[in-house]
Amino acid sequence: MDAPRPEPLIDPFARRIRYLRVSVTDRCDFRCTYCMTESMTFLPRADLLTLEELDRLCSAFVGLGVDRLRVTGGEPLVRKGILTFFAAMKRHLDSGALKELTLTTNGSQLARMAGDLAACGVRRVNVSLDTLDASKFAAVTRWGRLGQVLEGIAAARAAGLSVKINAVALRGVNEDELFTLTDWCAAGGHDLTFIEVMPMGDLADAVRLGQYWPLRDLRARLAGRYTLTDLAERTGGPARYVRVEETGQRIGFITPLTHNFCESCNRVRLTCTGELFMCLGQEDAADLRGPLRASPDDAPVREAIRAAIARKPKGHDFDYSRQRVDGRIGRTMSHTGG
Numbered sequence: 001m002d003a004p005r006p007e008p009l010i011d012p013f014a015r016r017i018r019y020l021r022v023s024v025t026d027r028c029d030f031r032c033t034y035c036m037t038e039s040m041t042f043l044p045r046a047d048l049l050t051l052e053e054l055d056r057l058c059s060a061f062v063g064l065g066v067d068r069l070r071v072t073g074g075e076p077l078v079r080k081g082i083l084t085f086f087a088a089m090k091r092h093l094d095s096g097a098l099k100e101l102t103l104t105t106n107g108s109q110l111a112r113m114a115g116d117l118a119a120c121g122v123r124r125v126n127v128s129l130d131t132l133d134a135s136k137f138a139a140v141t142r143w144g145r146l147g148q149v150l151e152g153i154a155a156a157r158a159a160g161l162s163v164k165i166n167a168v169a170l171r172g173v174n175e176d177e178l179f180t181l182t183d184w185c186a187a188g189g190h191d192l193t194f195i196e197v198m199p200m201g202d203l204a205d206a207v208r209l210g211q212y213w214p215l216r217d218l219r220a221r222l223a224g225r226y227t228l229t230d231l232a233e234r235t236g237g238p239a240r241y242v243r244v245e246e247t248g249q250r251i252g253f254i255t256p257l258t259h260n261f262c263e264s265c266n267r268v269r270l271t272c273t274g275e276l277f278m279c280l281g282q283e284d285a286a287d288l289r290g291p292l293r294a295s296p297d298d299a300p301v302r303e304a305i306r307a308a309i310a311r312k313p314k315g316h317d318f319d320y321s322r323q324r325v326d327g328r329i330g331r332t333m334s335h336t337g338g
Helices: 052-061 084-093 110-119 136-139 146-158 175-188 205-211 215-223 290-292 299-309
Strands: 017-021 070-071 102-106 126-129 164-171 191-196 227-230 240-244 250-254 267-270 275-277 285-287
Touching: 017 052, 052 070, 052 084, 052 175, 052 267, 052 299, 070 084, 084 102, 084 110, 110 126, 110 146, 110 215, 126 146, 146 164, 164 175, 175 191, 175 215, 191 215, 205 215, 240 290, 285 290, 285 299, 290 299
Parallel strands: 017 070, 017 267, 070 102, 102 126, 126 164, 164 191, 191 250
Antiparallel strands: 227 240, 240 250, 267 275, 275 285
């Protein structure tokens, strides 16, 4: 007789939690200006969950009905031995419990890892790419090289991976590349998603306000050149999509400031230290490392997960109105998981 299926994870607003974003490291080989300072102090390695512990936690979520898992960082592919984690997660794909195993990356390591990722069941990757100008790319990422990322994207496509480009909308940086990025993605067969810069980390308010380019303005510029048709489809994330009729490509907009995406949020974020954040834009977190390490039995972990989901808030409070930054979150995206 089959064991009874566990009750699904339902938050206080009747949203079923099916999507886990897990950060496997806070470290990154770039220092993007909107994400972190150049002199970042990263967590001691001893504070990070082991890959085996990450497996236990992710597997507990899968056992509770989570069927989409996105691996993030920092830059996840700089984590030593990370391919063993992807290989371990493949068993959940093979069983059918996990519908999708995906990755968000800066692309720097894709040239050497794309084939192995595909062998582990990864079919789709998101690559962060804000500019196609090599000098601007170096300025935005501080330590990155555009050619290395483009080589990684080509390797991913050669390995059979679908590549979506994520571009943070940065006033005064990539405004003049709006159509260049759009056309380049169309030619390469890449979906494209634009993201509003979020008030996270310890960057000064003046820096945040200077970077902020509302996507309603960006979309209006696109609509002046292309025919955009709203799409009802979703990919499990927060983006809202349009189809560009002239090219057939899909463009997404992630708008936590001009129009938040909270009403349909089915996501939680697990950090590399075992903290579970129920909302990207709130500070409340649940400790899963404690119950994980306290017992080899996963029952306490499952109980802690359910208790955390019961605290998931309705939404966040990000706001750039009135020329100040409200709803600021002190932790960086590299800590939370991008």
